[in-house]
Amino acid sequence: MRATRPVGEVTRGTTNPNRLRRMDRWIAAQHGASLRRSEDPLAVDLGYGAAPWTALELLVRLRTARPDAEVVGIEIDPARVAAARPYAREGLSFAHGGFEVPLPGGRRPALIRAANVLRQYDEERVAEVWTRLRARLAPDGLLVEGTCDEIGRRHVWVALGPEGPRTVTFATRLGSLQRPSDLAERLPKALIHRNVPGEPVHAFLTDFDRAWAAAAPFASLGARQRWIRTVRSLAGPGGWPVTDTPARWRQGEVTVRWEALAPARR
Template sequence: MITRGTTAPNRLRRVDRWIVGTQAALLRRATDPLVVDLGYGASPVTTVELFHRLRAVRPDVQVVGIEIDADRVAAAQPYAAPGLEFRRGGFEIPLERGRRPVLVRALNVLRQYAEAEAWAAWDLLRSRLAPGGLLVEGTCDEIGRRGVWVALGPEGPRTITFAAHLASLHRPSDLAERLPKVLIHRNVPGEPVHAFLAAFDRAWARAAPLRAFGVRQRWIAAVESLRADWPVQGRRPRWRLGELTVAWPAVAPAARP
């Protein structure tokens, strides 16, 4: 389905920073450094930004922006450049025969679908990945201050990452409104993601005295507290950015529809 198409420059900066910071090795070892930006919206600006950010990691990266709306694809053509192109398509990811992307970014694409349809889209997109490739799917707010995304390999979901502009964050559970479609309706008692966000809020509250030293210190302390009971990944340099990555099984739905 055609999305609303709303986007803005730098809206996806947090997920792009995570990709560059944590997936550089994936891009560097790829035989075919092909990346797909799926559902880029009415403006191709975030695809262009992704292209330039990934070029710092892999200078010969090739980025293909894919949109289901023919008018949006036509409007994007003036932004095409060597290594950057735009074409019409959907979850099937239309590429040259035999080519598979090493990475697919699909942000703010699945929110309008039913939960079962989102799971099916995950399955289809994973089947299009190159061996060892990665699908990054999630949502963010309109100006990119809050976002949540899942990293999936060909075998299935691996991690979920929560990212926020800390100065404007009241409590970690505020990020619940940006949960991906497969989790957004699962934030209820009895579901793992609800338990995780509640635990994060408690850790945040316990770390309140540290706000005198800055909101980053409070966030880091809350994350370190969570490590005792939750499979937190990463290290302090990433936490300082307002990120938290957790192994997917910790928040996976009790049952898939």
Template sequence: MARATRPQGEVTRGTTNPNRLRRADRWTAATQGRLLRAAPRPLAVDLGYGATPITTIELYTRLRAVAPAVEVVGIEIEPDRVAAGRAVQARYPGLSFRRGGFELPVDRPPTLVRAFNVLRQYDEDAAWRAWDDLTARLDPSGVLIEGTCDEVGRRAVWVTLDRTGPRTITFAAHLPSLDRPSDLAPRLPKTLIHRNVEGEAVHTLLADFDRAWAIAAPQSVFGARARWTTAVEHLAATHPICATPPHGGRGRWRLGELTLPWSAVAPTR
């Protein structure tokens, strides 16, 4: 009898809460729905979903709303977490749970992989290797969305990658509780979090965004959304790397999002 292969990766803390990943899910459904609908057999993987399957179920619900044919697989290293998912999967056709890790034990290359709060415990080099490993397993048109958020999902940063590497970075926040954009720095992906220092692009971007936020302070009388939108517009007009407007337009900016090309934060390696 063949010996079972140990899943690749380490067990995460498992912290999760309902709606913790709502901001990323909302963005994913809006920006990747067309990709999922175009795939002949769309498959989405939620890698390292944590102690309970709730955020995988939420991802399934939100993706199915824009791509009804998508199948979703939750993958975890810890057997008890997999068992918790399997206990409820029968209620959701097209949803399943499996034990595994970065090797992605699925029957075909996924169209989309989400890995949130998974790489925080790894060092920077290991995080880069994980990006390479995961993107190599994607469908040729697929994407990896890797990021971090706080415990209740009010602040999040994620990177979208394809087989060629990172393409965009998204900053997302609950605006009424945000003091300044650089408060999102602790949520930077592991490939960037130690690069938030003088001389690195991500540090320059956050400093410029803080200045734009300060300039936009008079807009606070119209609410936090108006201030954020004005700050994004000022950043786009003044930041040296923002040669084109941030992705998504005002409709997405008003949701407390800012999506930029990866080149705006790419580190010196």
């Protein structure tokens, strides 16, 4: 039989150690309970790039929640797979593939992480790719898809279950932040072209900047306290549907329900 061509396109492959630490820590904290319940604690690092650092780091961080977690790094470029295989170890392997997520034995992963993969695609492709990836998840699985800068200071991702998108998380190194809307350049492909007047994500970032400005007196207590005050204001009565708590806000994060930020229908 002829081999099936992997679905997708080769990415730039930019990889730096610790680039995805904010996303990984969020996954371990927020999805840890589900991972511990999983009969098959398998995670996929989809499109890990020119070097395998992100797959290695994902394994280490997931094992804080589930010591027997496994990670398979999947890359569409066979040369990158060959270069990564010397780094394989117990619980970590690498495979050639794309959005079809090829796994032996029909395994369905508890987690698929796709970071900085869809940025080069057209917005119209996002729904199709999300649908394909969600279909590969275990029943209680999670897909995390998003974008960050080269050293992981600013990151925005969407969390999706088998049923569809659930939340959007904004995460940043607070010491580098001038205003929350600085994160707009890292919006995932589903949202980045929607940061215009009339779209929910634009309204959210506008309110975020306004609340940040109002919280300026708290800057004397540090950027963390200003961020916490800002998010508390956003989540106040009649505000945005923030789903997390101050324990996550202290990490420079805020998570909002997808429905509140989803693109307006046209």
